[in-house]
Amino acid sequence: MMCDDARLLLxxxxxxxxxxxxxxxxxQHMQDCAACTARYGTYATLHKALAQPSLYRRAPEALRERWxxxxxxxxxTSRPPRxxxxxxxxxxAGFAGALLVTSPxxxxxxxxxxxxxxxxxxxxxxxxxxxxxxxxxMDVVSTDQHTVKPWFEGxxxxxxxxxxxxxxxxxxxxxxxxxxxxxxxxxxxxxxRLHVINLYQWPTxxxxxxxxxxxxxxxxxxxxxxDGMQYAxxxxxxxxxxxxxxxxxxxxxxxxxxx
Ligand SMILES: [Zn+2]
Numbered sequence: 001m002m003c004d005d006a007r008l009l010l011x012x013x014x015x016x017x018x019x020x021x022x023x024x025x026x027x028q029h030m031q032d033c034a035a036c037t038a039r040y041g042t043y044a045t046l047h048k049a050l051a052q053p054s055l056y057r058r059a060p061e062a063l064r065e066r067w068x069x070x071x072x073x074x075x076x077t078s079r080p081p082r083x084x085x086x087x088x089x090x091x092x093a094g095f096a097g098a099l100l101v102t103s104p105x106x107x108x109x110x111x112x113x114x115x116x117x118x119x120x121x122x123x124x125x126x127x128x129x130x131x132x133x134x135x136x137x138m139d140v141v142s143t144d145q146h147t148v149k150p151w152f153e154g155x156x157x158x159x160x161x162x163x164x165x166x167x168x169x170x171x172x173x174x175x176x177x178x179x180x181x182x183x184x185x186x187x188x189x190x191x192x193r194l195h196v197i198n199l200y201q202w203p204t205x206x207x208x209x210x211x212x213x214x215x216x217x218x219x220x221x222x223x224x225x226x227d228g229m230q231y232a233x234x235x236x237x238x239x240x241x242x243x244x245x246x247x248x249x250x251x252x253x254x255x256x257x258x259x
Pocket of ligand 1: 004033035037
């Protein structure tokens with residue numbers, strides 16, 4: 001099994017939905033592939049975070065009643081030709097209903113107060129380390145911000161800010177999906193000479209903050225919030241280079257010529 005096939009099956013593998021042969025093939029592939037194992041680890045973390053009962057709310061009675069009343073009507077309006085159509089229709093309706101019922105949970109995830117700073121720093125560092133393992137650095141490889149930005153569309157429910165900082169000595173090299181603090185996040189990958197800088201971003205409702213810098217395990221992490229986004233930049237470049245990177249990104253984002 002190749003990585004592309006394994007990636008397609010990872011979610012089903014995680015949910016124990018594969019037949020024995022495919023399940024064994026995925027397990028076998030992961031034994032030999034650090035990248036897919038890391039990806040599986042990310043999914044498992046997210047899966048676990050989203051399974052917390054505290055995230056789920058029962059839909060309000062009024063909504064449930066409206067929904068129950070609406071469903072038979074929708075089944076009737078479906079045309080008679082195939083016997084299975086009403087069932088498929090009802091299933092689709094049920095699925096849409098499930099989305100309605102569970103979507104407040106997503107809002108709740110975004111609104112949840114951020115985990116402790118320590119936890120975020122630890123997750124950012126482990127995401128960075130994971131990304132440096134072979135094949136896992138980038139999902140989209142491009143030095144063009146106009147390629148990288150659209151790549152994220154439909155994969156996240158926000159639009160990340162993407163800037164090429166090549167003129168400042170930090171060329172953009174690609175992007176990746178990752179998970180931090182229970183959020184699906186955008187990771188932009190920049191280079192500084194031979195060093196890799198990962199810039200994570202995800203939406204926040206919290207107020208803007210100044211930069212907070214943390215040193216740990218030989219990495220520098222700089223976090224800040226601005227314009228409804230939480231940012232975390234991490235690298236093993238020297239501290240001053242990373243500060244310069246953050247400054248360059250902030251200036252670009254704020255520049256009138258930007259976006
Ligand atoms: Zn693989």
